[in-house]
Amino acid sequence: MITIRGVSYEIQGQPILRDIDLDLPRGGVTALIGPNGAGKSTLLSLIARLKKLQSGRIGVDDLEVGKCSDRDLAKVLAIMPQSGHVSARLRVGELVEMGRYPWHQGRPGAHDREIVAETLTRFSLDALRDRFLDEISGGQRQRALAAMAYAQGTDYLLLDEPLNNLDIAAARHLMRLLRDMATGGGKTIVIVLHDINFAAAFADRIVVMHEGRIAADGAPETIITQDLLTGVFGTDAEILTLGARPVVMV
Amino acid sequence: MRVALPLLALAMLALLSLFVGAAALTPQSLFTDPEAARLLLVSRLPRTFAAILAGAALAITGQIMQILARNRFVEPVTAGSGQSAALGILLAAYLVPAAPVWIKMGIAAATTLVGSAGLLLMIRRLPPTQPLLVPLVALVYGGVIGAGVTFVAYQSDMLQFIQTWMTGELSGVLKGRYELLWVAGIASVATWFIADRITLLTLGEERARSLGLNVPLITAAGLAAISLVTAMTVVTLGAIPFVGLVVPNLVARIMGDNLRRSLPVSALCGAILVLGADIAGRVVRAPFEVPVATMIGVIGAALFIFLLYREPRRG
Ligand SMILES: Nc1ncnc2c1ncn2[C@@H]1O[C@H](COP(=O)(O)OP(=O)(O)OP(=O)(O)O)[C@@H](O)[C@H]1O
Numbered sequence: 001m002i003t004i005r006g007v008s009y010e011i012q013g014q015p016i017l018r019d020i021d022l023d024l025p026r027g028g029v030t031a032l033i034g035p036n037g038a039g040k041s042t043l044l045s046l047i048a049r050l051k052k053l054q055s056g057r058i059g060v061d062d063l064e065v066g067k068c069s070d071r072d073l074a075k076v077l078a079i080m081p082q083s084g085h086v087s088a089r090l091r092v093g094e095l096v097e098m099g100r101y102p103w104h105q106g107r108p109g110a111h112d113r114e115i116v117a118e119t120l121t122r123f124s125l126d127a128l129r130d131r132f133l134d135e136i137s138g139g140q141r142q143r144a145l146a147a148m149a150y151a152q153g154t155d156y157l158l159l160d161e162p163l164n165n166l167d168i169a170a171a172r173h174l175m176r177l178l179r180d181m182a183t184g185g186g187k188t189i190v191i192v193l194h195d196i197n198f199a200a201a202f203a204d205r206i207v208v209m210h211e212g213r214i215a216a217d218g219a220p221e222t223i224i225t226q227d228l229l230t231g232v233f234g235t236d237a238e239i240l241t242l243g244a245r246p247v248v249m250v
Numbered sequence: 251m252r253v254a255l256p257l258l259a260l261a262m263l264a265l266l267s268l269f270v271g272a273a274a275l276t277p278q279s280l281f282t283d284p285e286a287a288r289l290l291l292v293s294r295l296p297r298t299f300a301a302i303l304a305g306a307a308l309a310i311t312g313q314i315m316q317i318l319a320r321n322r323f324v325e326p327v328t329a330g331s332g333q334s335a336a337l338g339i340l341l342a343a344y345l346v347p348a349a350p351v352w353i354k355m356g357i358a359a360a361t362t363l364v365g366s367a368g369l370l371l372m373i374r375r376l377p378p379t380q381p382l383l384v385p386l387v388a389l390v391y392g393g394v395i396g397a398g399v400t401f402v403a404y405q406s407d408m409l410q411f412i413q414t415w416m417t418g419e420l421s422g423v424l425k426g427r428y429e430l431l432w433v434a435g436i437a438s439v440a441t442w443f444i445a446d447r448i449t450l451l452t453l454g455e456e457r458a459r460s461l462g463l464n465v466p467l468i469t470a471a472g473l474a475a476i477s478l479v480t481a482m483t484v485v486t487l488g489a490i491p492f493v494g495l496v497v498p499n500l501v502a503r504i505m506g507d508n509l510r511r512s513l514p515v516s517a518l519c520g521a522i523l524v525l526g527a528d529i530a531g532r533v534v535r536a537p538f539e540v541p542v543a544t545m546i547g548v549i550g551a552a553l554f555i556f557l558l559y560r561e562p563r564r565g
C-alpha cells in the first residue's frame with residue numbers, strides 16, 4: 001500500500017502540490033489523469049523519492065520514502081519517468097539488464113538473465129537487443145525503457161506517460177500487460193495517462209489531478225463525466241457510453 | 251576476442267619501443283654488450299611501461315570524467331584537473347621543498363580533487379540543452395588555472411620547473427623515477443570493479459537513484475580515481491592531453507557506454523596511442539626527440555576533428 005499524507009510541494013514559492021492525501025492499496029491499476037501542469041509527474045517523482053519531500057509523508061508498504069535506503073525502495077518500487085531521454089550509448093539488452101541492478105548489484109546471475117530474456121520477448125524487443133538506444137526509433141526506445149522498469153520486478157510500478165510515441169498495437173499490448181500484472185500477479189500499477197479512453201478501458205480506478213489537488217477519485221464510470229471534461233480539462237468533447245464504458249469522442 | 255587485437259598491437263609496439271631510440275640497442279647486442287642490457291633495464295623498459303601505464307590511465311579517467319560531466323567532450327588533463335595537479339606540485343615544491351615525494355604527491359592529489367570537483371559543480375549548472383557549453387567552460391576553467399600556475403611559477407622563479415609538467419615527456423623516464431605510474435595504472439584498473447555502477451550514471455542521476463545506486467558515493471569514487479590518477483601522471487610525466495578525450499569517444503562509437511565491456515578496450519587503445527606517439531616522437535627528428543605530448547597533440551587534434559565531423563551530436 002502506498003500512503004500519501006499531507007504532501008505539499010512548491011517551487012520558488014509557487015505551490016505545485018497542495019496537501020495531497022491518497023491511499024493506493026496493493027493490487028490494481030490506478031490511472032492518474034489531469035491537464036498539463038496539474039502536478040502528476042511531481043507526485044510520482046515524490047513517491048519514487050526522485051524529488052525531496054518538503055512536507056507530509058509517503059509510505060510504501062513499511063518503507064518510509066525519504067528515510068529508507070534507495071536500494072531497499074528500488075526492490076519494492078520502480079518508476080519509468082516521463083522524460084524518455086537517455087544520452088548513454090547503451091544496447092537495448094544492456095538497458096533492460098540494468099533494470100535488474102537492485103537485485104544483482106552489478107553481477108547479473110542466471111536468474112537475472114532469464115528475466116531479461118523473458119522481458120525482451122514480452123516487449124517484442126528480441127530483434128533490437130543488440131541495437132544502440134540512439135539508433136532505434138522513439139517508440140522503440142520508449143518500449144525499451146518500459147521493459148527496463150518491468151524487469152526491475154517490483155511490487156509497485158509507477159509509469160509516467162508510458163504510451164508516448166507508441167503505436168496503437170504497442171500501446172494496447174503494454175496496457176494489457178500491466179492489466180495482467182495487476183490481476184494475475186497482484187502488482188500495483190500507477191500510470192499517468194492523457195488518453196482518457198485508455199484509462200477507462202484498463203484502469204480499476206482513476207485519480208484526477210487539477211492544479212496540484214486531487215479533483216476526483218473513483219471508478220472510471222463515475223469519474224468520466226461531462227463535468228470532468230469541462231470543469232477540469234476545459235474542453236467540451238462529448239462522452240458516449242458503449243456497453244458500460246464511457247468513451248470520449250475526440 | 252574484443253581485446254585480443256589491441257593486445258597484440260600493444261605487444262608489438264612494446265617490443266619495438268625497446269629497440270628504438272637515440273642510443274643504438276639491438277636484440278643481438280643484449281647478449282654481447284653489458285651496457286646494452288643496462289640501457290634496456292634502466293631506460294627503455296621503464297619508458298615503455300610508463301607509456302603503457304599512462305596511456306591506459308588517461309583513457310580510463312577520461313571516460314569516467316565524461317560520464318560524471320555528462321558530456322563527451324571533456325577530459326581531465328585539459329579541463330582543470332591537469333592544471334590543478336601542476337598547481338599542487340608547484341605549491342609543494344615552493345612551500346615544502348624538502349618533503350618526501352609522497353607528501354608532494356598527496357598535495358598534488360588534493361589540489362587535483364578540488365580542481366576536478368570545482369569543474370563538476372560548475373558545469374552542473376549549465377543548461378543540458380547546450381552540450382557544447384561544457385567543453386567551452388572546461389577549456390576556460392583549465393586555462394584560468396593554468397594561467398594561475400604560470401603566474402605563481404613566475405613570481406617564485408620556477409617557470410622552468412613547471413615546464414616539465416605542462417608538456418608531457420617520456421625521455422626523462424628512468425628506473426626509480428616513474429614507479430608512481432604503477433599506482434596510477436592499478437588505481438585506474440581498479441575502477442573496473444565499479445564499472446557497472448558508473449555505467450548506471452549514464453542513465454542520468456534520477457534513473458540511477460531509482461535503481462538504488464548510491465549516486466553521491468559513486469560520483470565521489472569516480473572523482474577520487476580521476477584526481478589521483480591525473481595527479482600521478484602529471485607529476486611523473488607532465489600533462490598529456492587528448493588521450494582521455496579521443497580514445498573513449500572512439501571506443502564508445504564502436505562499443506557503446508557499457509564500461510564493463512569498454513574499459514579494457516579503452517585502456518589498451520590509450521596505451522597504444524601514447525606508446526605509438528612516443529615511438530614516433532623518437533624517430534621523426536632522430537637523434538632529437540619530440541615530446542610525447544606534442545606528438546599526441548598533433549595526432550589527437552586530427553582524430554578529434556574527425557570525430558566532431560563523424561559523430562552525430564548527442565547531449
Ligand atoms: N523545474 C521547475 N521549475 C518551475 N516549475 C516547475 C518545474 N517543474 C515543474 N514545474 C511546474 O510544476 C507544475 C506541475 O508539473 P508536473 O510536471 O508535475 O505536471 P504534470 O501534471 O506531470 O504535467 P504534464 O501532463 O504536462 O506532464 C507545472 O505547473 C509546472 O510548470
Ligand SMILES: [Mg+2]
Nearest residue numbers: 040041082160
Ligand atoms: Mg508529467
